[in-house]
Amino acid sequence: MLDVYVVTHPEATHHLEDRVGGWYDSELTPTGFVHAGLVADVLAKRVKDRAGVLVFTSDLTRTRQAAQAIGERLGREPVSMRELREKSYGEGEGQLDAWFRERFIPPPAIGERMDHDEGLAGAETKLEWVRRVYRGMDQILRAPSRTMIVVTHGGSASLVIVHWLRIPWDALGYASFRVEAGSITHLREDDYFHNRTLVELNDTTHLRRG
Structure with missing residues (x-):
């Protein structure tokens, strides 16, 4: 079996401050x-x-x-990858949510969604974001391990999951999985059929003990 555990980071300062995350480097x-x-x-x-x-x-x-908390418990040093960052919102990063919503242009229901201009200078398009995360996951899955843990962000976790399911990046105009802060999603590939399974999505039961 190949097991991949996708972890979304828990509560960060930008959540409490009602600020846009993206590449904003909150703690x-x-x-x-x-x-x-x-x-x-x-x-x-x-x-x-x-x-x-x-x-x-x-x-x-x-x-x-x-990731450091996880690595310390398992005796492993985490490998940092820029490719696993959240989507970049350019000038919107770190801004208050109200500021962001006044300027953000959502994608159309029908039409160009992947290369859509959201109206924020310096922001990634969804296409750029998807390609970046896919490159990172390509690298990760070439690693010689049967168990991997990927610590990322809520939005990018969706892309990790769809990459695992081998959904082509150009088909992702609408695909999304809802995952909460501090969640664990379990992905598995069996050794016989080599089917890739979404075993468990967005498990947060452990947070109720905190």
Whole structure:
């Protein structure tokens, strides 16, 4: 079996400040650190081969902090990857949500959605974002490990999942999975049929203990 656990970083300061995340380099809150520890506890119980597990993380502070908690429990040093960052919102990053919503142009229901201009200078299009995360996942899945942990962001977690399911990036105009802060999603490929399965989506039951 090949098991991949996709972790979304727990509560960060931009959540409490009602600010746009993206590449804005916020940190985990005290609650976020507690939740990161709970995520680490769950993964420590699920991962059998600690010597072989690999931990990958977005290089932004909030994800690295969560990955560090996981790495410490498993005795593994996380590998930081720029490709796993959240979508860049350019000039909107770190801005108050009200400022953002006044300027953001949502994609049309029908028409060009992947290369849509959202009206924010310096922002990535969805197409650029998808291609970046797909490049990162291509690298990760070439690693010689049967158990991997990928620590990322809510939006990018969707792209990690659809990459796992081998959905072509040019078909992602509408695809999205709802995952909450501090969640764990379990992906698996069996050794016989080599089917790729979404075993569990958005598990947050461990956070209720925090």
